[in-house]
Amino acid sequence: MSAPVLLVEGLHKSFGGVQAVEDVSFALSAGELLALIGPNGAGKSTCFNMLNGQLKPDNGIVRLEGRDIVGLTPRQIWRLGVGRTFQITATFASLSVRENVQMALYSHAGRLRSLLARFGTALRDEADALLEQIGMLDQAERPCGVLAYGDLKRVELAMALANAPRLLLMDEPTAGMAPKERVALMELTAKLARAQKIAVLFTEHDMDVVFGQADRIIVLDRGRLIAAGLPQEVRNNAEVRAVYLGGTH
Numbered sequence: 564m565s566a567p568v569l570l571v572e573g574l575h576k577s578f579g580g581v582q583a584v585e586d587v588s589f590a591l592s593a594g595e596l597l598a599l600i601g602p603n604g605a606g607k608s609t610c611f612n613m614l615n616g617q618l619k620p621d622n623g624i625v626r627l628e629g630r631d632i633v634g635l636t637p638r639q640i641w642r643l644g645v646g647r648t649f650q651i652t653a654t655f656a657s658l659s660v661r662e663n664v665q666m667a668l669y670s671h672a673g674r675l676r677s678l679l680a681r682f683g684t685a686l687r688d689e690a691d692a693l694l695e696q697i698g699m700l701d702q703a704e705r706p707c708g709v710l711a712y713g714d715l716k717r718v719e720l721a722m723a724l725a726n727a728p729r730l731l732l733m734d735e736p737t738a739g740m741a742p743k744e745r746v747a748l749m750e751l752t753a754k755l756a757r758a759q760k761i762a763v764l765f766t767e768h769d770m771d772v773v774f775g776q777a778d779r780i781i782v783l784d785r786g787r788l789i790a791a792g793l794p795q796e797v798r799n800n801a802e803v804r805a806v807y808l809g810g811t812h
């Protein structure tokens with residue numbers, strides 16, 4: 564079996580007296596979609612922020628393709644191939660769909676400084692290739708500010724893919740979307756991630772999205788990992804049902 568893209572072992576983080584994350588361990592392989600779920604305050608965001616360098620763990624190991632990334636800055640971690648999408652979309656409203664993706668490609672290539680001189684044609688073909696993948700090529704010229712929310716989220720996905728990530732961290736990627744759009748966005752993410760062998764870790768409150776799209780699920784409650792497994796195993800787990808799923812799934 565190939566080495567995991569992401570390996571997390573014994574992760575701990577406390578804030579004052581609050582143990583936000585306690586002894587969390589898991590691994591994630593290339594092309595795999597792993598959902599991190601749990602009730603409000605379970606520690607999901609804290610976990611994410613320790614993986615992307617925004618927070619330093621009190622204890623524990625985080626390895627990206629074998630390399631220890633604890634203590635690196637968010638930018639250094641991004642440079643190593645960890646892409647992110649946000650709960651709030653992070654596109655430039657006044658730029659077109661294509662220009663937003665060109666911007667992300669520029670940033671990845673380290674050429675942002677020469678951007679003003681060359682914007683317009685450079686990396687246009689690469690941007691269009693990404694737009695084609697997300698089904699937005701026909702809207703390439705439109706300003707992002709006029710797009711429907713679901714389309715904006717797809718552009719944001721293309722911008723994350725521009726960094727050629729090995730690992731994509733998606734913190735509530737479908738927040739604010741209509742139920743049908745949510746499933747469509749994660750189906751698209753799953754298709755692209757599997758084809759490009761990108762490991763995806765996502766948090767999500769919509770259980771239709773989680774159980775429909777995740778290959779595996781891990782469940783946090785009050786900072787502790789209480790379950791990990793295939794969707795069916797997690798669905799049938801008595802503790803998970805008691806603290807999170809209730810009678811609905």
Ligand SMILES: Nc1ncnc2c1ncn2[C@@H]1O[C@H](COP(=O)(O)OP(=O)(O)OP(=O)(O)O)[C@@H](O)[C@H]1O
Nearest residue numbers: 578581582583601602603604605606607608609610
């Ligand atoms: N910067 C902070 N300072 C103090 N306490 C914090 C901080 N960040 C998180 N916490 C606490 O840590 C615990 C875990 O919070 P976290 O935001 O990681 O949960 P979550 O699972 O992401 O919740 P939600 O689903 O509501 O986003 C909570 O008790 C929270 O109040």
